[in-house]
Amino acid sequence: MAVKAMYDYTWPSRSAAELYGDDQLVHVWWRGNPYFVSAQTFRFPKAMPFGALVNDVLKGFFTADPDFVPESLDTAAWKVDHEDLVPDLEASLEANGVGHKSLLEFSL
Amino acid sequence: MTVPAQKPARKLSMKQRYTALTHDLDWTPTYVKEEEVFPFTTFEGIKVHDWSKWDDPFRLTVEAYNKYQAEKDRRLYAVLDGFAQSQGQLGLTEARYMNAMKIFLQGIPVHEYNAHRNFSYLARYANGPGARFAALCQSLDELRHAQTEIHTLSHYNKYFDGMHDWHKWTDRVWYLSVPKSFFEDAQTAGPFEWLIAIGFSFEYLLTNLLFVPFMSGAAFNGDLPTMTFGFSAQSDESRHMTLGLEAIKFMLEQDEDNLPIVQDWLDKWFWRGYRLISLVAGMMDYMLPKRVMSWKEAFELYFEEQMLNGLFKDLEYYGIRPPRHVDWAIGEKEILSHQVYWILYQYSHAAAFTTTIPNAEDQEWLEKAYPETWPIYKQVVWDKAQRVMDAGGRYFNPGLPQLCTVCQIPMGFTEPGDPLTQCQRQTVYEGERYDFCSDGCQWIFEREPTKYRQSWLPVHQIFQGNCGGPTLPDVAAWYGLQPGDGAEYLGSPDHQAWLEWHGQTTKEA
Numbered sequence: 001m002a003v004k005a006m007y008d009y010t011w012p013s014r015s016a017a018e019l020y021g022d023d024q025l026v027h028v029w030w031r032g033n034p035y036f037v038s039a040q041t042f043r044f045p046k047a048m049p050f051g052a053l054v055n056d057v058l059k060g061f062f063t064a065d066p067d068f069v070p071e072s073l074d075t076a077a078w079k080v081d082h083e084d085l086v087p088d089l090e091a092s093l094e095a096n097g098v099g100h101k102s103l104l105e106f107s108l
Numbered sequence: 109m110t111v112p113a114q115k116p117a118r119k120l121s122m123k124q125r126y127t128a129l130t131h132d133l134d135w136t137p138t139y140v141k142e143e144e145v146f147p148f149t150t151f152e153g154i155k156v157h158d159w160s161k162w163d164d165p166f167r168l169t170v171e172a173y174n175k176y177q178a179e180k181d182r183r184l185y186a187v188l189d190g191f192a193q194s195q196g197q198l199g200l201t202e203a204r205y206m207n208a209m210k211i212f213l214q215g216i217p218v219h220e221y222n223a224h225r226n227f228s229y230l231a232r233y234a235n236g237p238g239a240r241f242a243a244l245c246q247s248l249d250e251l252r253h254a255q256t257e258i259h260t261l262s263h264y265n266k267y268f269d270g271m272h273d274w275h276k277w278t279d280r281v282w283y284l285s286v287p288k289s290f291f292e293d294a295q296t297a298g299p300f301e302w303l304i305a306i307g308f309s310f311e312y313l314l315t316n317l318l319f320v321p322f323m324s325g326a327a328f329n330g331d332l333p334t335m336t337f338g339f340s341a342q343s344d345e346s347r348h349m350t351l352g353l354e355a356i357k358f359m360l361e362q363d364e365d366n367l368p369i370v371q372d373w374l375d376k377w378f379w380r381g382y383r384l385i386s387l388v389a390g391m392m393d394y395m396l397p398k399r400v401m402s403w404k405e406a407f408e409l410y411f412e413e414q415m416l417n418g419l420f421k422d423l424e425y426y427g428i429r430p431p432r433h434v435d436w437a438i439g440e441k442e443i444l445s446h447q448v449y450w451i452l453y454q455y456s457h458a459a460a461f462t463t464t465i466p467n468a469e470d471q472e473w474l475e476k477a478y479p480e481t482w483p484i485y486k487q488v489v490w491d492k493a494q495r496v497m498d499a500g501g502r503y504f505n506p507g508l509p510q511l512c513t514v515c516q517i518p519m520g521f522t523e524p525g526d527p528l529t530q531c532q533r534q535t536v537y538e539g540e541r542y543d544f545c546s547d548g549c550q551w552i553f554e555r556e557p558t559k560y561r562q563s564w565l566p567v568h569q570i571f572q573g574n575c576g577g578p579t580l581p582d583v584a585a586w587y588g589l590q591p592g593d594g595a596e597y598l599g600s601p602d603h604q605a606w607l608e609w610h611g612q613t614t615k616e617a
Binding site for chain 2: 004027031105
């Protein structure tokens with residue numbers, strides 16, 4: 001439905017992909033662990049390899065939960081935008097289908 | 109010069125004066141068309157045939173209005189003076205009570221002022237004199253509320269952190285984008301939608317849930333100024349409720365084509381308002397050292413009983429049904445406050461209030477109030493947070509949360525019937541993904557995607573480099589936060605000062 005207005009009402013998104021250059025926003029969600037109250041939003045390069053995201057960022061980040069075992073991420077089940085994902089660790093986020101404001105979900 | 113045959117009555121009755129000074133000052137324009145004088149009341153599609161049918165609940169002259177309000181102000185300011193002179197802040201239940209008032213000061217007065225602005229606009233642009241005069245009175249009320257709230261709480265600013273820069277925080281700090289986006293959404297709508305959003309939904313449907321907990325919380329926790337402000341505003345609020353009800357009935361009675369438009373707005377603004385006051389749920393159950401009632405009890409009494417079983421039974425006559433997504437809200441009453449406070453707890457290092465783990469007494473109360481759900485959250489999150497605390501740490505979330513595009517609250521709300529799995533809703537619009545915390549917020553977005561894609565989401569703005577820099581200290585500096593404003597309550601400057609004032613001390617002898 002269009003916004004009811006006295007003129008042609010159209011304005012751009014304040015979070016459009018082009019506002020982040022070669023980077024993009026990604027929501028990383030540890031499903032089933034409400035210790036992190038929501039999914040976490042990060043800004044990552046689109047070209048970042050999936051393996052680098054897991055090993056260099058997430059394994060450190062989630063240690064805020066004292067029960068987190070970083071190695072457990074090596075066998076995590078992944079989903080991107082609600083679809084199953086078997087990540088290629090060498091390939092970029094983009095090549096793994098992780099786009100701007102994608103929801104990247106894992107379960108341990 | 110002719111002498112009038114009959115002398116006019118020396119004094120008009122109150123009712124005659126009201127009519128003479130409001131309705132009788134109206135005239136039908138002849139040099140210009142009505143739509144040129146009142147250009148904003150047609151584009152929303154609401155059809156009005158007879159503006160004189162608008163009943164003004166104030167029915168006062170400006171003179172009488174000023175007299176009443178001045179009297180109320182005199183009483184309020186006498187209490188404020190007495191409280192300041194007697195060092196009343198020492199008689200609060202505990203310093204952590206002030207966190208509720210910090211959120212109130214940061215989140216409310218500036219929007220009372222926005223309400224004042226928008227009702228001023230209605231006071232000029234509504235076609236009928238009854239509607240204009242009612243809007244004028246409410247506009248003055250809202251201005252007075254902004255002023256008296258600020259004056260009421262300014263005394264505490266001398267003694268507590270988290271109150272010094274509320275005006276700047278309102279525009280910048282993440283959780284304050286929640287009320288800001290709510291009011292700006294309403295202000296940027298047309299005048300009739302505004303009346304349903306603020307006049308009806310906020311001031312009628314949800315007002316008791318917002319107002320009563322703050323004011324009775326104040327009464328229970330030794331905060332005489334806030335309690336007195338509450339009483340002082342109460343008679344205004346009851347007129348605002350009447351005006352909100354008058355507005356919806358007027359629209360529904362003017363033309364049956366108005367019904368689907370009004371119902372749609374009601375659906376939208378119920379959910380917007382309900383999500384906004386979830387902050388009150390967290391405050392009621394977790395921030396008051398002495399509780400009045402639980403969020404769940406307040407929701408059952410003020411919403412389910414008074415509104416769903418009362419008001420909506422009356423509105424059925426017009427064809428109005430209970431708001432869309434109301435069952436979702438009812439389903440959340442057992443878990444809402446737990447989830448909101450857990451959000452506030454883990455991000456309070458970037459906030460202008462402090463939080464702490466519920467103490468033994470609090471936990472006992474929570475257990476009684478929420479026998480089904482408290483044990484779940486205690487086990488899954490609080491026991492772990494306590495372990496971190498016992499090991500000398502303090503759990504703060506090291507990152508930034510995913511935000512809902514509509515309500516802007518971190519997406520910590522869960523799927524219906526599943527208290528541990530966060531709800532994830534996404535919509536792709538013109539090739540871009542948008543995130544929502546619930547079916548309610550997603551539905552609101554999908555009605556007007558070009559409006560909500562402009563949301564100023566604090567997390568996205570930080571990542572775009574618009575909030576002072578990439579690190580937490582950069583952002584905190586840009587927010588205008590100072591050490592002591594946020595983070596953990598125990599050991600905070602407020603806590604230490606409180607212990608010292610009361611002859612205890614946290615410092616080693």
